[in-house]
Amino acid sequence: MSRGRGLSGGHATRALAGLALTRAVRGKALWIALALVLLPLIVVGVRVGLGHPADEIWETAFGTTLLVLPVVPSILVSASLSDELEEKTAAYLWSRALPRWSIVAGKLVGLAPIAAVIVVLGLTGAWALIGGPSAIPADTFARGVVGMAAGALAGATIAAMWATIVPRHAVAVSVVWLLFVDLPLGTLPVKVHYLSASFAALAIAGFEATAADGVAAFALLIVVPTAIAVRRI
Amino acid sequence: MTAAAVKITGCSKWYGHVLGVSDVTWTLPGGVVGLLGPNGAGKSTLMKLMAGLMQPSRGTVEVLGGQPFLDPGVRRRIGYSPEHESTYDELTARELVTVLAHLAGVPRHEAPRAAVRALEAMGMGAALDRRVKGFSKGMRQRTKLAATLAHDPDLLILDEPLTGVDPVARAEIIDRIKALAAAGKTVVVSSHVLYEIEALTTDIVVLYRGQVLAEGNIYEIRRLIDRHPHRIRVECDRPREVAAAIAGADHVVRLAIERGAVVVETRDPDRCYDDLAAAVIERALELRSMTSPDNNLGAVFEYLTGDRGRSRARGES
Amino acid sequence: MTAPAAAPQKGAIYDLGYARYAGERRPPSTLWRAIMRQQLAHSWKTVWRFKLPLFAAIVTTIVCGVVMYFKQSDVMREFQRAGAPVSWLDGIVVYGYEVYRISAFMVTMTIAAPLVARDEQTGAFTFYFARPVRARDYVIGKLAAVAILMGAIFIAGPFLLAVYRMALARDLGELSELWPWVPRSLVIGGLATAAYTALPLAISSLANRRTLALGLWAAYYIVGVSMVAAIGVAAWAPLMAIDPAQAVKTLVVELFDLQVARGNHMPPLWAAIASLVAQSAVAVVILFQRVRAQSLGSVGGAS
Numbered sequence: 001m002s003r004g005r006g007l008s009g010g011h012a013t014r015a016l017a018g019l020a021l022t023r024a025v026r027g028k029a030l031w032i033a034l035a036l037v038l039l040p041l042i043v044v045g046v047r048v049g050l051g052h053p054a055d056e057i058w059e060t061a062f063g064t065t066l067l068v069l070p071v072v073p074s075i076l077v078s079a080s081l082s083d084e085l086e087e088k089t090a091a092y093l094w095s096r097a098l099p100r101w102s103i104v105a106g107k108l109v110g111l112a113p114i115a116a117v118i119v120v121l122g123l124t125g126a127w128a129l130i131g132g133p134s135a136i137p138a139d140t141f142a143r144g145v146v147g148m149a150a151g152a153l154a155g156a157t158i159a160a161m162w163a164t165i166v167p168r169h170a171v172a173v174s175v176v177w178l179l180f181v182d183l184p185l186g187t188l189p190v191k192v193h194y195l196s197a198s199f200a201a202l203a204i205a206g207f208e209a210t211a212a213d214g215v216a217a218f219a220l221l222i223v224v225p226t227a228i229a230v231r232r233i
Numbered sequence: 234m235t236a237a238a239v240k241i242t243g244c245s246k247w248y249g250h251v252l253g254v255s256d257v258t259w260t261l262p263g264g265v266v267g268l269l270g271p272n273g274a275g276k277s278t279l280m281k282l283m284a285g286l287m288q289p290s291r292g293t294v295e296v297l298g299g300q301p302f303l304d305p306g307v308r309r310r311i312g313y314s315p316e317h318e319s320t321y322d323e324l325t326a327r328e329l330v331t332v333l334a335h336l337a338g339v340p341r342h343e344a345p346r347a348a349v350r351a352l353e354a355m356g357m358g359a360a361l362d363r364r365v366k367g368f369s370k371g372m373r374q375r376t377k378l379a380a381t382l383a384h385d386p387d388l389l390i391l392d393e394p395l396t397g398v399d400p401v402a403r404a405e406i407i408d409r410i411k412a413l414a415a416a417g418k419t420v421v422v423s424s425h426v427l428y429e430i431e432a433l434t435t436d437i438v439v440l441y442r443g444q445v446l447a448e449g450n451i452y453e454i455r456r457l458i459d460r461h462p463h464r465i466r467v468e469c470d471r472p473r474e475v476a477a478a479i480a481g482a483d484h485v486v487r488l489a490i491e492r493g494a495v496v497v498e499t500r501d502p503d504r505c506y507d508d509l510a511a512a513v514i515e516r517a518l519e520l521r522s523m524t525s526p527d528n529n530l531g532a533v534f535e536y537l538t539g540d541r542g543r544s545r546a547r548g549e550s
Numbered sequence: 551m552t553a554p555a556a557a558p559q560k561g562a563i564y565d566l567g568y569a570r571y572a573g574e575r576r577p578p579s580t581l582w583r584a585i586m587r588q589q590l591a592h593s594w595k596t597v598w599r600f601k602l603p604l605f606a607a608i609v610t611t612i613v614c615g616v617v618m619y620f621k622q623s624d625v626m627r628e629f630q631r632a633g634a635p636v637s638w639l640d641g642i643v644v645y646g647y648e649v650y651r652i653s654a655f656m657v658t659m660t661i662a663a664p665l666v667a668r669d670e671q672t673g674a675f676t677f678y679f680a681r682p683v684r685a686r687d688y689v690i691g692k693l694a695a696v697a698i699l700m701g702a703i704f705i706a707g708p709f710l711l712a713v714y715r716m717a718l719a720r721d722l723g724e725l726s727e728l729w730p731w732v733p734r735s736l737v738i739g740g741l742a743t744a745a746y747t748a749l750p751l752a753i754s755s756l757a758n759r760r761t762l763a764l765g766l767w768a769a770y771y772i773v774g775v776s777m778v779a780a781i782g783v784a785a786w787a788p789l790m791a792i793d794p795a796q797a798v799k800t801l802v803v804e805l806f807d808l809q810v811a812r813g814n815h816m817p818p819l820w821a822a823i824a825s826l827v828a829q830s831a832v833a834v835v836i837l838f839q840r841v842r843a844q845s846l847g848s849v850g851g852a853s
Contacts, residue, residue: 005305005306005309005338006304006305006306006308006309006338007305007335007336007337007338011335011341012336015332015335015336015341016336018332019321019324019332022323022324022328023321023323023324026323026324027323028762029761029762029765032762032765032766032769035769036769036773036774039773039774039777040777042777042781043777043780043781043784046781046784046785047784050784050785052784060780064776064777064780067772067773067776068773070768070772071765071768071769071772071773074764074765074768075761075764075765075768075769079761079762079764079765082761083761086760086761087319088315088317088319089319089320089321091281091286091313091315091317092315092320092333092336092380093336094284094285094286095284095285095286095308095311095313095315096305096308096333096336096337096338097305097306097308097309097336097337097338098305098336099305166598168598169598169599169659169660171659171761171764171765171768172598172656172659172660172663172664172764173598175659175764175768175772176652176655176656176659179772180652180655
């Protein structure tokens with residue numbers, strides 16, 4: 001058994017990601033998130049039943065799934081970090097032989113992809129309900145899925161950032177930011193929209209600006225909030 | 234020369250306006266030491282500083298030759314058991330201890346075996362695959378201790394490790410801690426149940442309002458508390474004769490006659506024992522018992538923390 | 551130190567100096583006030599819980615007041631006489647309510663939604679119901695406290711603006727046109743307060759952990775009712791009123807007869823009122839039932 005050496009950042013991140021994932025699967029937040037992404041399908045189903053044009057319904061599906069973005073990363077990522085402090089289980093992690101930044105990295109690696117998969121599942125279900133490739137071309141669908149996944153990943157890093165800044169009110173502040181600041185920020189016709197996860201999602205999906213703008217916003221939102229979260233931890 | 238296990242120099246920690254510990258200087262060479270103090274004395278704060286959970290606001294904390302807050306390698310050699318009982322309830326005992334052992338530096342392929350060993354040592358072998366959520370307090374405590382020991386640390390920091398544990402398990406855990414100390418581990422343990430500390434060690438550190446009030450051997454500290462004379466209770470058939478025999482001695486502070494006994498308060502217990510023995514033999518008294526009700530940790534603790542100020546016993550042993 | 555006493559005799563009683571409190575005890579029917587006061591004191595701590603949203607509401611009220619004053623100035627009247635479109639300034643009321651709603655939502659996230667769940671999670675129910683506190687005392691106390699906080703946002707600000715607007719009236723004729731603003735602001739504020747108080751508390755009572763309650767409330771408020779409202783846009787307009795935010799906006803636009811802010815996708819006024827009343831009532835029933843179940847069953851907490 002090695003003595004006097006801590007765990008490497010990579011190994012610690014992997015272990016913590018596995019821990020976060022196990023807890024999420026066995027907890028309730030994941031299932032609430034899954035139930036949430038089914039709700040836009042009801043709206044899509046109603047509009048399909050009413051015979052609305054496919055491209056309009058697709059736009060509605062994307063818009064309503066975008067409403068899920070403030071909630072899913074918050075209840076998965078923010079809550080996970082906030083719970084460690086609230087339930088005092090952070091003491092176990094802080095006293096372990098791992099680099100502290102791996103705590104944030106582990107949560108993000110374990111939970112951010114889950115948030116992305118959940119929203120993608122919802123959007124895929126909507127696409128199937130609308131009529132699949134015969135109603136919405138596959139490339140449009142693919143761009144939408146990539147955009148939504150990017151939005152979810154960016155939302156997750158923002159949620160992690162707020163969890164380290166305001167740990168006691170992490171979920172509340174994260175939801176309020178993503179709903180009342182991020183969404184309106186994304187609609188502004190000035191460069192500040194690069195700070196918006198919803199802008200990144202819409203741009204990559206092809207609804208606004210260019211894909212390059214979306215990718216730039218996504219890159220910024222992955223790097224900056226993660227850096228702040230790692231610094232704050 | 235072996236470095237001290239713990240070396241704290243001029244350490245203070247405050248939370249906003251609240252002072253956790255104040256200007257603590259203390260060295261622990263090794264062995265088992267009991268950390269005592271009333272609620273709010275700073276025991277948990279000091280333990281968290283030693284475990285690397287936080288940095289001191291001032292001063293230095295050196296554990297096993299390094300700084301625990303900054304160096305994961307030092308934390309690899311520390312096993313910290315926090316006071317609270319919260320854990321990851323969704324996991325089974327095996328999963329919990331395995332992941333915590335791995336995060337403590339045990340290689341991934343060894344962590345499951347280490348976890349099982351530790352859990353079985355804590356008497357949790359039958360509940361390995363049960364979720365922690367359904368555990369009793371005692372089972373949670375034992376699981377927590379298993380997580381603390383699984384990575385074979387050199388320094389154990391145990392904050393109230395016996396809370397909620399049944400008497401049988403308590404005895405087993407005390408034996409286990411003693412065995413670890415005998416094997417060369419350094420153990421710092423805090424408890425409000427003073428006889429548990431007495432069962433583990435005779436070396437204590439008493440904290441009061443964030444400062445070290447006393448440290449060292451219990452009996453030496455007791456001897457040095459000259460503000461509180463020792464009480465010796467002698468039960469015999471003629472207590473008044475005993476009282477009369479030693480009333481004139483200069484070390485006697487007070488005498489109290491009770492039914493079938495005399496209680497002597499003395500500044501020099503060694504001389505007092507000699508005088509009492511001589512008195513009993515001279516007068517052929519029927520001696521039933523001779524005890525010192527306050528030569529124990531409870532009395533020491535009470536004397537030290539009951540006084541509003543620092544004892545002169547600091548640092549002398 | 552006193553000498554140890556002799557071994558106690560069988561049946562002995564020792565006077566340890568403890569005397570049972572023999573003074574006046576408040577009747578159980580007033581216990582809700584103690585709960586309410588404690589909750590208000592707790593909510594006032596730190597900046598994030600209530601002070602920040604309240605600050606936002608105060609700033610909104612001041613800005614709206616300034617705009618109102620500006621609109622009543624001689625310069626603006628000249629513009630209006632010249633035909634310039636200045637009536638949009640009355641829409642400041644609607645925009646003001648948008649900010650009040652955001653402030654109120656922040657309060658639901660920091661105080662109301664985690665409240666009952668946190669009491670269950672920490673075992674506080676054990677402390678409440680080991681005392682002569684009844685389920686209804688707890689419910690009334692918590693509702694009253696949160697309602698006071700919400701009322702400070704939804705009622706106080708708009709009421710002050712209504713009174714201020716009347717004070718800016720030039721003549722009795724204008725005053726007689728404006729006096730309905732006061733009762734309207736109270737009606738809108740009251741209904742909004744009821745909904746934003748009862749709904750998050752009810753959802754909080756459905757969860758046994760604080761973060762879960764927050765997630766459920768966010769899911770309901772942001773996604774759940776929005777989806778139903780979106781179906782309403784497509785299928786049946788009154789359904790849109792299920793969204794409390796939409797219902798409040800409808801009340802504001804309709805009761806203040808604001809043509810500028812009237813949109814195509816708005817539920818009818820009756821639906822908005824019915825939705826807020828019904829949701830509040832159902833929420834109170836759910837809250838009471840859940841708390842009562844806690845008080846009668848295994849109480850609370852962390853073990």
